Amino acid sequence: MKRIGFIGCGNMAQAMIGGIVKAGKYPGSRITASDLNEKNLAAVVERYGIEAAANNIQCAEGADIVILAVKPNLYERIISEVRDAFREDAIVVTIAAGRSMDSTEGAFGRRIKVVRVMPNTPSLVGEGMSSLCNNDLVSEGELQEVVEIFESFGRTEVVEEKLMDVVTSVSGSAPAYIYMFIEAMADGAVLDGMPREKAYKMAAQTVLGAAKMVVETGKHPGQLKDEVCSPGGTTIEAVATFEEKGLRNAVITAMRRCTEKSREMSRG
Numbered sequence: 235m236k237r238i239g240f241i242g243c244g245n246m247a248q249a250m251i252g253g254i255v256k257a258g259k260y261p262g263s264r265i266t267a268s269d270l271n272e273k274n275l276a277a278v279v280e281r282y283g284i285e286a287a288a289n290n291i292q293c294a295e296g297a298d299i300v301i302l303a304v305k306p307n308l309y310e311r312i313i314s315e316v317r318d319a320f321r322e323d324a325i326v327v328t329i330a331a332g333r334s335m336d337s338t339e340g341a342f343g344r345r346i347k348v349v350r351v352m353p354n355t356p357s358l359v360g361e362g363m364s365s366l367c368n369n370d371l372v373s374e375g376e377l378q379e380v381v382e383i384f385e386s387f388g389r390t391e392v393v394e395e396k397l398m399d400v401v402t403s404v405s406g407s408a409p410a411y412i413y414m415f416i417e418a419m420a421d422g423a424v425l426d427g428m429p430r431e432k433a434y435k436m437a438a439q440t441v442l443g444a445a446k447m448v449v450e451t452g453k454h455p456g457q458l459k460d461e462v463c464s465p466g467g468t469t470i471e472a473v474a475t476f477e478e479k480g481l482r483n484a485v486i487t488a489m490r491r492c493t494e495k496s497r498e499m500s501r502g
């Protein structure tokens with residue numbers, strides 16, 4: 235069984251480690267992580283039974299698949315620190331927004347197997363959405379191995395690299411928009427007298443159920459919406475108000491900004 239190394243053990247790495255271990259795909263003993271924040275790392279080791287590396291170099295040396303889970307602006311520094319520790323046939327997996335595979339190879343200063351992935355934090359509860367692309371050194375079998383890691387805690391898509399900026403907008407960053415929507419729904423319910431905890435539960439379960447309807451029935455979201463809107467009823471009042479307030483336009487405009495930001499980050 236391969237060893238997976240995480241360099242950086244913050245929000246996204248913890249969501250992935252939690253997802254992998256809970257799925258039973260890899261035991262904690264096959265996962266190593268390094269992080270500057272020792273307290274943080276010790277808590278993850280304690281929670282998931284993974285191994286702590288003394289530093290980033292040790293983490294890279296022992297791993298077959300090394301996931302770089304630090305902020306994009308640290309990539310150059312971390313890669314120059316660990317590049318000589320990488321095993322010849324190791325695969326580097328990048329999850330940073332706006333970080334092209336070419337720029338990763340450039341930082342290594344040599345050809346290296348790269349898989350670029352954009353995951354999201356619902357990985358922690360087994361409902362992640364991760365999109366992947368790979369460079370020409372990665373074989374079909376190696377890509378499949380990486381896909382299987384990400385599939386153990388959610389759904390995956392293999393996409394062309396040029397789609398990675400919009401992937402960031404539609405799934406990487408998107409949980410934040412949904413949390414805002416849930417929070418806003420709960421605020422609306424609290425305004426009309428609902429206790430807040432109940433409001434969060436009702437709003438979140440409704441988002442979960444509606445998403446499951448789209449995924450499992452295969453029906454168009456517009457049709458599912460129509461099935462809720464009784465003629466002259468309550469729902470169409472809310473739908474008409476959302477249109478009046480420009481919900482659809484706000485979502486599209488915000489997502490274009492997000493995609494553009496990812497493109498800007500790619501340009502450096």
Ligand SMILES: NC(=O)C1=CN([C@@H]2O[C@H](COP(=O)(O)OP(=O)(O)OC[C@H]3O[C@@H](n4cnc5c(N)ncnc54)[C@H](OP(=O)(O)O)[C@@H]3O)[C@@H](O)[C@H]2O)C=CC1
Pocket residue numbers: 241242243244245246247268269270271274290302303304305306308312329330331352353354355406407
């Ligand atoms: N959060 C998300 O929803 C998603 C994030 N991503 C990508 O994941 C990457 C990580 O993001 P995220 O998890 O949110 O960030 P975090 O800041 O939560 O995690 C990064 C971790 O790396 C640590 N770190 C900083 N410097 C070093 C170093 N020199 N060596 C080792 N560890 C170090 C940080 O410690 P300290 O806190 O002490 O600085 C922190 O624990 C980013 O590239 C981001 O684009 C991708 C998809 C979704």
Ligand SMILES: O=C(O)[C@@H]1CCC=N1
Pocket residue numbers: 330331402406407
């Ligand atoms: O906000 C960010 O830049 C990262 C990338 C996708 C989600 N979080």
